[in-house]
Amino acid sequence: MRITQGTFSFLPELTDAQITKQIDYCLAKGWAIGLEYTDDPHPRNTYWEMFGNPMFDIVDAAGLMLELRSCRRTFPSHYIRLTAFDSTHGTESVVMSFIVNRPKDEPGFRLIRTEEPGRTIRYSIEGYAAQRAPEGSRY
Template sequence: MAEMQDYKQSLKYETFSYLPPMSSEQIRAQIKYAIAQGWNPGIEHVEPENTMNHYWYMWKLPFFGEQSVDNVLAELEACRRAYPTHQIKLVAYDNYAQSQGLAFVVYRGS
């Protein structure tokens, strides 16, 4: 039987957190997919110690109608420069289903 991991040491934040970290190309592909679905990208961030206990802060409003992957990547990088120690995730909002179509942690902070 596999050894049990301590909950605090094995925190998982989103579906993709069970996989190895994504490359830049894979992150770009996920953003491209979200935009192709008509979803509105948004960026959220939070201190690592509050990841599981609090709502995440929004980095600006969601990018309604955004069609450029490069603009979303630039905003992710701007958020990372402003909050280098924070967890930063991309959320894609689905207007039709009125829910999140996609959400994953892009930067885990330091």
């Protein structure tokens, strides 16, 4: 199962040259860029671990690509997301995010059906990655 989250979720994987062009676009807009990673990409898991601090003062995509390569070396079997923030309104608002690394095997999610009183049926999803223990070695 291929996880689809973020701006370019339904496109084929971006190459490093395409990622660099997106970084250039973000920098031209004055957005700060951060890298985040996780081994559990549940859709409600919006708080991924940060790889370093957001880069507020970076002016060249080459510096960010260096950080991305370092993050990929450190977490080769994790999802890595590039996130751009717009701080022009006084708060950090995410304006763009997309996955720049994913594990070779994406286990996906299972649908859980629960019957409640009054013929109510509730559905939820659970990542297969969350069933594996310990955390951090789920893949």
